[in-house]
Amino acid sequence: MKVTFPHMGNIYVLVKTLFDTLGAEYAIPPKGSKKTLEIGTKCSPEMACIPLKINIGNFVEAIRMGADTVVITGGCGPCRFGYYAEMHRQMLKEMGYNVDIITLEIDDTGIKGLVEKLKKLFPGKSVVEIARAMLKGFGAMKEMDKLDEICYKIRPREIEKGATDRIMKKFEEDILKVKGEKEIMRLIKDTRKAIEKLPVDKNFKPLRIGIVGEIYTLIEPLTNLNIEKTLGNMGVEVARSLTISKWISRHILQAGIKFKPRPFEKSAFPYIRTMIGGHAQETVGHTVIYSKEGFDGVVQIYPLTCMPEVVAGSILPTVSKDYDIPVLTLVVDEITGEAGYITRIDAFVDMLSRRKERREHKNELVLSGD
């Protein structure tokens, strides 16, 4: 049995740690590319959201590398993601690939069903062993997210432009070569140290932009137009409202445990009163939080036809007005032209820096140029 899984940003670090620890055989699909998208678009329903299409592309590419089992997480609504696995099953069958799909979710069969699926995925391992390996994976993911966060801070301030990107590129190549939790952790920590050592301009005060939206498009570089890198290299410090480790601790480790409303729920409350699936509440809540923290702007990214984000998108203009924070909305799909979006991001950043400049001069109109 050779297992594969869909890409979503750096989630492969988690899965790699998990599978290495348990000694399972797996295939990491090649990093998402135009080709992945092409395969995925060919057989998916036209109006489906883009993550579904990229997932299928990942699977097909991994199957060509010899994978015979696909593992994906699931859910029970109201977002479409919960029905992905069933769509994937039908689509792969229609394309003539005979693969097993294992959906990790808690459905009508409850915890028992989930345990059975895990046992099928890792034959001969006890639940305790699997749980321990998962915690190790989660640990690696947390480190990985920290590494990303440091990159966001260093990139706009680095003196030698492109230094961070160079280290990260090497890291992405190296991580596929190392094996086992210890080596993965060491590599992440070494990379972090290398980045922290980079010479930076300490007096530079960059613009700060918060990125909100739907989790997949936000995290996957194929859909988010590498926004963290693009903005970072424009001299902007970014913050991302959602990370994989935050998602895991919120939805899996703390599932069902809730003592008081989370900060983003509190700030979103006047606008969206309840959880409506997807990340609409997070999007609105974090926009408010970013504004309070003194960020200069917010970028919202979501896939075309995403239901929860359309709700958030209709409310954001009001939030933007109430809290006086500019919001740029980017809707992505498989025909998104990168150049057009980069121009829009560029213009947005220009507008923000002019706005900041004006504020520093107490709202007096100043001519640019100096």
Next chain:
Amino acid sequence: MKIGIPRAFLYYEYFPLWKTFFEELGAEVVVSDPTTKEILDEGVKTTANDACLPLKIFHGHVVSLVGKVDYIFIPRLKSVAGGEYICPKFCGLPDMARYSVADLPPVIDTEVNVRKKSKNLRKAFLDAGKYLTKDKKKIMAAADKALFENAIYLSMLEEGLLPQEAMDGKLCKRRKKDGLTVAVMGHMYNVYDPYVNMNLFEKLEKNGIDIVTVEQVRRETRDGYASRLAKKVFWTFARNIIGATCHFAEEENVDGVIYIMSFGCGIDSFVADICERTLRQKTKTPFLLLVIDEHTGQNGVDTRIEAFLDMLNRRKNYESNLSPHGEHICAGKDAV
């Protein structure tokens, strides 16, 4: 007191319930006018640009009620059946309306969420009723009557009446004709709004076609078929549609299927695909998918429908089984 109800979205499923409930408690219920170009235009102006057509129409109806009523009833529907959900847009509906429609009268935004506890329905009624009276007994009596009225309404739909006919109090069942039977499928708010479907029903009836809709398939039949799927469909209305499709596929009692889907509908993007796949796998029933949005031109749609009907007629009545490229296209039992 006047309570406004927009003639959009779940109006077609729940209007008798809402109307009876509020009228029993002594309010006057005002429904917005049937959808027109002006209503749609207002809606387009007030919504996010990539929202779906029914959402835009809904906002248009809300705008048209502004100034005419004391309250607008926009319930926050999260789940209308145990263990199931509906489209997330319904959950955020009152929030969206509040932040995009100017001068909106106070909104009655009762939350309905019976996913885990069916008791929550009682809470929802009490919550909606508190705007009119403090008497809990009176509210619950009105709720009982309202639920009863709605059950009657839904059973009338099962008998073959269209929503408007059922609401107008028509009683006779539509005659079954000997001609073709075409299933018109999709979400209620797309299928039954004559502006959205561009008078599809009238057009089909003029051609002597007998129309079947999702709501005309008995609830138990729909549920039965839907529960056979490998993974439970967790959207209530999608479940109905898929159940009905499986029924048509299994019984082969329709000559063609027309699916009306609004552009950008998250649920239909999957459901229409599943329906098409189910029909293709099991039968040779022709399937026409009409994707509509605010730019859809009537003529283009008319042409497609005419061509579809021509094709159905040919298949049923005469012609050999030859397709233009030489493959048997209808070797089914209907072929002559």
